[in-house]
Amino acid sequence: MVRVRGASEHNLRHVDVDIPRDAIVAFTGVSGSGKSSLAFGTVYAEAQRRYLESVAPYARRLIQQGHNPAVEEITGLPPAVALQQRRGAPSSRSTVGTLTTLSNSVRMLFSRAGTYPEGAEGSLDSDAFSPNTAAGACPECSGLGTVHDVTESSLVPDPGLSIREGAVAAWPGAWQGKNLRDILVHLGHDVDVPWQELPRDVRDWILFTEEQPVVEITPQRDRVAKPYKGRFWSARSHVLHTLADSASPQMRERALRFVVTGPCRVCGGAGLRPEALAVTFGGRTIAEFNGATLAELAEAVRPTAGLEQAGTASRAVTSGERSQAAVTIARDLLARLEVLLGLGLGYLSLDRSTPTLSPGEMQRLRIATQLRSGLFGVVYVLDEPSAGLHPADAEPLLAVLEELKASGNSVFVVEHDMAVVRRADWVVDVGPQAGDRGGSVLYSGPVPGLAEVPASVTRPFLFPDPATAAPAPAARRPERWLQLRGVSRHNLVDLDAEIPLGVLTAVTGVSGSGKSTLVSQVLAETAGRHLHGGPGSTGDDEAAPAPGARVGSAEGLEHLDRLIRVDQRPIGRTPRSNLATYTGLFDAVRKLYAATDEARARGYGAGRFSFNVAGGRCETCQGEGFLAVELLFLPGTYGPCPDCRGARYNPETLEVTHRGRSIADVLGMRVETAAEFLADVPAAARSLRALLDVGLGYLRLGQPATELSGGEAQRIKLAAELQRARRGHTLYLLDEPTTGLHPQDVQALLGQLNRLVDAGNTVVVVEHAMDVVASSDWVIDMGPSGGEAGGRILCAGTPAEVAACPSSRTAPYLAAALR
Structure with a gap:
């Protein structure tokens, strides 16, 4: 046994628990209950700490080291290997x-x-x-x-326009586009004749020159503006520079519209x-x-x-x-x-870029690498190994876990998939709820014993009672359709697809069948081009081909006003970005504190309560609340700022309070606590209500974006969208939104997606969770297998109709969920 005593990592409440070795052990509980804090933050972290103590001090500096867990004692702990979900986007060079x-x-x-x-x-x-x-x-x-290049037709889609009218579409808008136009005027070029009437040598210089002349600009139409020096950039230089150096995905995506890409x-x-x-x-x-x-x-x-x-x-x-x-x-x-x-990955190729892989494919590739390592006598700690896997793909995964156990290893999995939990030898259920209301081990023992623990939120999903199941709501029937014809990309070859509008649609299929390619790439890019414009965008039913894809035609796009892609990319790249700043609720909080009598008496505006600018922030830590601590032979770590002690603000700012709490206290609140504290602040209350609705009540308002999982980032984005004013005719695209969610949280998420549909919008989800598929209005099932053996739509219809499809690998699992 691995015996854990006095574990207090994060929200764990001085936990004592015994976990068997040489077994598959599932750690369950709602998101934020503390199961990862127990499995990874305590058990794995302690195993890593012990291993590093055996490494030469100088060598430790070359190893990325973790933290020392808050636990009194762990006995019987073998060496451990962790396989965690990767955060962020992988490099395009990674294959x-x-x-x-x-x-x-x-x-x-x-x-x-x-x-x-x-x-x-x-x-x-x-x-x-x-x-x-x-x-x-x-x-x-x-x-x-591949090489990126530009042509005159890609940079100037409408040669009948003049430069003043925007003929050079690749130039950025607003002030910089006008700047470049004014430079051309001062260089003696006519910006008011149609582009096609300019001499060829002039057109080539404007578009392709490597020269960057600087000229003195005197604004002609604004007597207030002062003269300034302007540098000219050719359209080609601007586009290629943006592609090479811009950190903004939006800017790179815009630049790609003006690029001709081909093999070297x-x-x-x-x-x-x-x-x-x-x-x-x-x-x-x-x-x-x-x-x-x-x-x-x-x-x-x-x-x-x-x-x-x-x-x-x-x-x-x-x-x-x-x-x-x-x-x-x-x-x-x-x-x-x-x-x-x-593991069913024979359809992949070595040169397949990892950004194009599904989460399930990535997870299996990592597990396969460990399986060949030949280790025995270790504890493998896995973070949701079934995440992103179709139920049919989970079968070979379970065989791999059994093989790891048979080789003399212990397998600890943090898991939400009840099918995987049922196959475990032992279950550790943590809860009962999230955050401050979690952190206790409710049960540790063989799986059947959890049925006798009424406090467990996992129990009803692991042992469902059909007699208590709520009746399924009546399915909405689509009245309008978005039709894509002749779609070719990756393993989609000349595919025709019909996506219903105004309903909730689930796109299913085994890993590699083409679901994400169809929804997150082709559909997203085609709808985006139609709605946001760009070279070749016709503005009518016939959409221009999406970059990297061939789309023969697209009909029905006129019924859409907006496109929202809710993905799992991080909401920020630095600890300064957090839940409060991303959702915008912090603006309302800062205004609230600026409106207090004390702040007005001192002359403090809302800017005083920002930790990102000088004035109210602590200057020792620049508003971060912590300082990096470099230790010679020990892992580098972060410690609270010695001046503000993690508060981020200087003492004068913290003297301003609302209902006895400083603004630093608000950032330290969990969403559920803040919802009560800020109930009388409409702008903040609306954001907090949306965060509660998607199951994020356990997160702190000031929790750094770098600490959030991909699933949490996706739900924060969804909450930010939910808090906006309702309006219909929006297309929402979500790729596996239930990743990382407990079944109880999935039900809450489903409620929010249905709210969006009821408001007149269209929601399309790529999904493997059969309870979500069973609750959808329409299902598109792809397959039959992955890679070249996939890429086809096997059947489409209501969940009941797809469940009866004989050629579908999804059908038997969907039928079981419907029952």
């Missing part, structure tokens, strides 16, 4: 090959055992086969495989130097290896991997496909590939 390290083996295979052109035998090391290194990257495209002419899209592309293995180049599916790759190396067993490998051969090196590398590569094939 399936780099994530699994399979690319390293493939590069070694080509370097040591490839067939070289005559006269170049074995002359390249493995770095020369990587597009991410200076030795291997194609000099033309810097290893990206030198490397053909491989991202490699010609010398590397001349080497082959089994008749294939490394680019062909990287582009093949994992199943095809396994078949390509299988003959070489079997040479040693057949006695046909020669130790006398020092290079080539029959050498000992080739056999050794190929056998290791094949063994690792077969693990991925067993």
Whole structure:
């Protein structure tokens, strides 16, 4: 047993609990109940601390170290390995090959055992086969495989307009666009004739010059404005500079509208130097290896991997496909590939970019890497391993967890999927609620025993009683449709799709079937182009193709006024961004404090109560509330600011109170507490009500954005949208919104999505949770499998109609949920 005594991490209430080893243990409870604080913040953190104590002090400085958990004692704890959900967006250079390290083996295979052109035998090391290194990257495209360029037609979509009328659409609007126009006037160019009437050399200079002249500008129409120096940027320079250096996704997305993207002419899209592309293995180049599916790759190396067993490998051969090196590398590569094939990922390729993968695919890739490590006697602590998985995909995952246990390991999973919890050997239920009302272990024992714990919020979902189930609401029938014809992207090939408007639609299918491609990419980009304009946007029913996709036609877009994509990207990149600032409720709080008698007597405005600007903030920590503490041989950490002690503000600002509480006290409140305290402040109360409605009452108002999970970030964005004034004809797109949610929280989320639909909007969710699918008005099921075996719409209709579809892998699970 792992015996935990006196655990007080975060909201844990001095917890004592015994957890069995050599078993699959599920940690359950509502979001914010404390289950992750117990599994990761206590058990795993203590295992990591003990391991690092055995590492040489100097080496510790090179390792990212965690914190020391707030626990009195843990006994019986083996070494631990954690697999947590990744936060933030992965790099575009990250691929399936780099994530699994399979690319390293493939590069070694080509370097040591490839067939070289005559006269170049074995002359390249493995770095020369990587597009991410200076030795291997194609000099033309810097290893990206694609090149961005611009043309006159992409920069000037309507040559009948003059420059003053906005002919050069790629230039930014507002002051900078006028600035560039005024510079051209002072350089002697006519900005009032149609673009097509300007001389060719003038048009080329305006669009493509690398020169950046600076001229003195005297505004002609505004006698108040003063003369200023203006620098000219050509349209091409502005677009490419924005793509390369802008940190704003919105700016990059806008710039991409004016870009013509295609494969590099030198490397053909491989991202490699010609010398590397001349080497082959089994008749294939490394680019062909990287582009093949994992199943095809396994078949390509299988003959070489079997040479040693057949006695046909020669130790006398020092290079080539029959050498000992080739056999050794190929056998290791094949063994690792077969693990991925067993998890149903054979349709992926090594060069598949990780940003295009679903959360379920990412999770299985990480688990497969651990499975091949060969460790035993350790505790694997997994954060929602079923997240993003279709129920059919969860079956091989459960087999992997059983295999890890059979190898002599303990498997601790923080889990919300009741199907996974039922298969566990032991369950630790934490709660009963979130935040201050959670933090207690309600039950620790075999799964059936949880049925006898009435205080458990998990119990009714793990052991449902059909007699107490609420009747399903009547499904809304769609009256209008959005029709996409001839859609091609990734594994979608000439697909026709009909999305109903004014209802809640769930798009389902196994991982890799094309759900996210259809909804989060093609539908989002097509609707976005229609609503927000851009080159080629016609403004009528026929939408221009989305970047990277081919859409033959799109009808029904005229029924939409707005597009809202609610994704799981972070709401901020720094600790200064938090829940209160993102939702805008902090503006109302600052105005509230500025309106107090004390603040008015002192002359404090609302700006005084911002921790981001000088004046009211603590200048020692610049309003962050903490300072970084660097320790020579111990993990770097953060400590409370010695002056403000974490309050963020200077003493004078904190002397201003409302109902006995300072503004720092408000930032320290949880949402549920703040909702009571600020009930008489309409702007803040509306935001807090929306946050409560999506199950985020346990979060602190000042909780840094960097501490929030992807699911929490997505729900905060949804809450920010819910608090706005109701208006119909908006298309809401959500990709797996129930990720990280307890079934009770899922029910609350469903209520909010239905509110949006009842207000006349359209909600489309990519979803694997069958209770959400069963509660939808319309279901679009894709498949039948992933990759090339997917990309088709198998059936569409009401949940009951899809549940009866014989070709659907979703149908049996949906039928069970409906029952």
